[in-house]
Amino acid sequence: MSTPTRREFAYVDWVLRPDRDDDAAPTTYTFRCLTLGDDDTECAAKSPTGKDPGEPQRWAFDHMRQHPEHTSYAEVIERPWVMWLGGPTRSAERGERRMRCCDEVGRPPLDEVLRQLRNAGEDPAELPLCELRTAVCELEAEHGGTHAGYLCEIDPRTQLWVRWQGDSHEFVRLAPCEAPADSSDDVCHLFTGHAPGHSWEMAETSCD
Ligand SMILES: [Zn+2]
Ligand SMILES: [Zn+2]
Ligand SMILES: [Zn+2]
Numbered sequence: 001m002s003t004p005t006r007r008e009f010a011y012v013d014w015v016l017r018p019d020r021d022d023d024a025a026p027t028t029y030t031f032r033c034l035t036l037g038d039d040d041t042e043c044a045a046k047s048p049t050g051k052d053p054g055e056p057q058r059w060a061f062d063h064m065r066q067h068p069e070h071t072s073y074a075e076v077i078e079r080p081w082v083m084w085l086g087g088p089t090r091s092a093e094r095g096e097r098r099m100r101c102c103d104e105v106g107r108p109p110l111d112e113v114l115r116q117l118r119n120a121g122e123d124p125a126e127l128p129l130c131e132l133r134t135a136v137c138e139l140e141a142e143h144g145g146t147h148a149g150y151l152c153e154i155d156p157r158t159q160l161w162v163r164w165q166g167d168s169h170e171f172v173r174l175a176p177c178e179a180p181a182d183s184s185d186d187v188c189h190l191f192t193g194h195a196p197g198h199s200w201e202m203a204e205t206s207c208d
Pocket of ligand 2: 102103106137138139143146148149
């Protein structure tokens, strides 16, 4: 079980992510006509593939001009992804922050946010307006259930969070998670019982 080979494999740490390098293949866009003909087969006419997402949309209009009944289309996006090998050095440097943050933006009613903050003993005047108007979900990208954004600390054991799904919002008082990170002195800044993925497991670029 503990042969050197196995140990080496345990460190191998591939991460799959969109390739945004300058020399990466471009993201390309194609439209395909989905309209079914009399024999129930797809028209399948395709636009040229290009880097400009508007181009295939113009093609769709041309196509409909020739075939006025063809009104269903699919946009086919080809986006380059790459496997990154993050060895022990890279993981340690990044504090093993590999997960992505949800980052979904919610818009709880401003007057309600102000009222909740004041009830929690916070002075909303000290907070930037953009932070009051929008909540950003801090959970891991694949989480289920409601989105959740932190509003403020009420006392060391209680935080005010807003949770939302579509247009419905609720303000909740939750205890902090504070699970310690494995490789730094970070503690999780989410709430107890959050969906999997502690804050220190997320990529630094998104959540901060
Ligand atoms: Zn067609
Ligand atoms: Zn979310
Ligand atoms: Zn946590």
